[in-house]
Amino acid sequence: MAPGNATALALEVEALTVALVGRRGPVPLVTGADLALARREILGVVGESGSGKSLTSLAIMRLLDTRSVRVIEGSVRLFGRDLLTLPEREMRSVRGREIGMIFQDPMTSLDPAFTAGYQILSVLRRHTDLGRSAARQRALELLALVGIGDPRRRIDSYPHQLSGGMRQRVMIAMAIACEPKVLIADEPTTALDATTQAQILELIRHLASELHMSTIITTHDLGVVAEVCDRVAVMYAGQIVEQASTQQLFYHPKHPYTERLLLGLPRIGVAGQMVGIPGQPPRAGSFPPGCRFAPRCPYTLVPDCVESLPPLRDAGESRTARCARSGELSLTGIGA
Amino acid sequence: MIADSFGVTAVPSPVAGAPTDDAGPAGMWRSFARHRAALVALVVLVLAALASLLSPLLPLPAPDLVNLQVPLRGPSWGHLLGTDQLGRDELARILAATRISLWAALLATVTGVIVGVPLGLLIGFRSGRITDSVVSRAFDCLQSIPALILAIAFVAALGRQLTFAMIAVGIAFSPTFYRVSRAAAATVAGESYIEASRSMGQRTAKVVITHVIGNVAAPLIALTSTTFAFGILAEAALSYLGLGVQPPQASLGTMLSTAADLLNSSPQLTIEPGLMIMLLVLCISVIADALGDITSGQGSA
Helix, strand or coil: CCCCCHHHEEEEEEEEEEEECCCCCCEEEEEEEEEEEECCCEEEEECCCCCCHHHHHHHHHCCCCCCCEEEEEEEEEECCEECCCCCHHHHHHHECCCEEEECCCCCCCCCCCCCHHHHHHHHHHHHCCCCHHHHHHHHHHHHHHCCCCCHHHHCCCCHHHCCHHHHHHHHHHHHHCCCCCEEEEECCCCCCCHHHHHHHHHHHHHHHHHCCCEEEEEECCHHHHHHHCCEEEEEECCEEEEEEEHHHHHHCCCCHHHHHHHHCCCCCCCCCCCCCCCCCCCCCCCCCCCCCCHHHCCCCCCCHHHHCCCCCEECCCCCEECCCCCCCCCCCCCCC | CHHHHHHCCCCCCCCCCCCCCCCHHHHHHHHHHHCHHHHHHHHHHHHHHHHHHHHHHCCCCCCCCCCCCCCCCCCCCCCCCCECCCCCEHHHHHHHHHHHHHHHHHHHHHHHHHHHHHHHHHHHHCCCHHHHHHHHHHHHHHHCCCHHHHHHHHHHHHCCCHHHHHHHHHHHHHHHHHHHHHHHHHHHHCCHHHHHHHHCCCCHHHHHHHHHHHHHHHHHHHHHHHHHHHHHHHHHHHHHCCCCCCCCCCCHHHHHHHHHCCCCCCCHHHHHHHHHHHHHHHHHHHHHHHHHHHHHCCCCC
16 A cells, blocks of 8 residues: 555545445445555545545545445544544544645635634634634734735635635635644635636645645646645545556556546647547446446456456555556556 | 415525625624615614603603593693593503503514524424424424414413413414524535534534524524514404403504594594504514615625
8 A cells, every 4th residue: 555654644544435325225435445645745636526535535524414425434544543433522623623624615615604713713712722812813823824915804804705715715724723734625726716726726735834734635637736746546436546646647647547537638739639538437326346447448358357346456666556457558648 | 464464474585695795793784774764764663662661751641540531632732642532641552552562572573483493493404304394394284373363272272361362473473483594504504614614623513503593693683573563463453352452451452442433533543553553563664674685685695
C-alpha cells in the first residue's frame, strides 16, 4: 500500500465499504476503498459524479445519513485512532477540532439567517474556551488569514452579501478555526468561477503548509489535482483504481481509466486531440463481476478482465493500480 | 361566513426569494417600517391595546355600572360613545371588551403554536416515514374539524368559559402551524449548512435550535399574526353565540348580540363594537401582510 509506517500517516482509510441500506439488502456504493494520507501531504481524490468520492469523505467524518447509507466494512484511522468505533460524543469533538471540512457549494453551506461572524464564532465557542471578545478577535484574525479584505466590516455580513469566493473563504475560516490537523475539502472549487477557483486552491495550499495540515481534496477536475496535490487517488464506480504521485499519474498512468481521463483533457495547440470515454459508468447495484471499467476499456482482454475483479496491486514506485494488465500495458500520459 | 374563513389561511412560502439587504432583526424592522400602511396599523393597534389595558385607569365609569336613568343615550360629553340599554358607558365597555378579545386571540394563537410548532419541527427535521405519516394524518383529521364546532364541543363538555373555547380554537388552528413548521424544518434539514454545521462538531440539538428555528421563524411570524386576527373573529363569533364571554362581562361579540335586538332604534350600539372588531382585524391583517411580504423576500431556506 502507501509508503511508510502507520505513524507517518495522518489519516488511513482501509477497505472502506459504504452501502445503501434498503429493503433489498445493502447496495455497495463505495467498495473496499483504501486511502493513505501522509502527514502534511495534499491528497487528491479524483472521480466523476457518483464515483463515491464525496461518500468517502462523509464516511470519514461519520456524517452519512445512517437511515439510508452506512459504512458496512473497513476502518478509518486518524493518527492511529479508529474513528468508526468512537462514541458519537467523542466523534463530535473530532469534527471541527481535529478534522475540518469544506463543502462544495458555499452558497448553501453557510446559513443565510446568520452573519459570517456568528457562524465562525459558533465553531470557536464549540471547541475553545475563548471569551466573547477574544473569540471575536480570533474570528477577525481568521477572516484576515483566509484573505478577506476589511474583516471588521465583513464579520457582520450575511452570506448573501458576500460573493461566492468570499463565502468559500468564510467556510474555510470555519473549517480551520480550531487549527485541525486534517482538512477535508469536498469539491471546494466546483461551484466557483475559474479565477476564483485558482485563488481558493492557492489559499488551501497556503493554509495547509502554514498550519501543517494534511489535506484531502476531492474533485472531478484533473486541473485542480495538477495544481495543488502531491498524490492522487483515482476513483471509478465506487473503487479506487489507481493511486500514485501527481507526477507519475500524469506522465505515466497505470490504469486505462486514468489514461482515458488524461486523453480527455484539452491541450493548447493540439487540435482534435480531446477524446471522450464511450458509454456510461456502471450503476451501483449492477457492477460487472470483473473489472468495473472493462465494458468501456479499449484494452479489455477476455477472460482476464471480465471474470474476476482485479485487486489493487502494487505497481512499483510506491504506487498502486487496479488493472489485470497493468504490467504489460504501456499507457499514454500527458507528456507523450 | 366567519367559520368558512377559518380554513383558509395565507401560508407564507418558506422558499427563499430574492435576497434583500435587510437580513436579521434590525433589517427586518427597517423593511417593516418601509411599509407605511403596516406602520400605521401597528401604531393604531398598539394604541388600542394600550387604551384597553389601561382603561381601568382612565376617567371612565366602570364598564358594568348600570345606570337606568340614562339608557340608550347617544354620544355626549359624559358618555363619549353613548350608553347601552342598561345605561352602561359604551366606551368603557368597548375598551374592556377589546382587552378580552386581545387576550382570547392571544390564548388561541399561543395554544396553536405550542401544539403545532414543536411537533412540526421535530417531525420535519428528523423522522421516519411512518412517524411522519401517523402524526401528519392525525393533524389532517384535526384540521377537518371546524374551529367553532370544536369550540362548541369543548364548551359543552367543560363548561361555558371563554378559556376553554379559545383553547379549542387554538387546537383547531394547530394543524396549520404544524404544517408550516414541518415543511420549513424539512427544507432546512436538507440544506448543506446543516451538514456543514455538524461537520464542525455541533450537537444535533444545537443545530436544530439555531439553524432550524432561525430559518423557520420568518414564515411562522407571519402565520402567527394572521392567526391572531382569526382569533379575534373566533372570540367575537363564540361570544355572539353565547358560548364565550358570559354577561354581564363585556365582549365585542356579546355587545353585538345584545345590540342586534336594538338595531332599528339604536344602530350605534351595533356599529361601535362592529367597527372595533373591524379595526383590530384590519390592523392585524395589514401587519401580517407586511410581515409575510418581508419574510418571503428574506433568505429563509
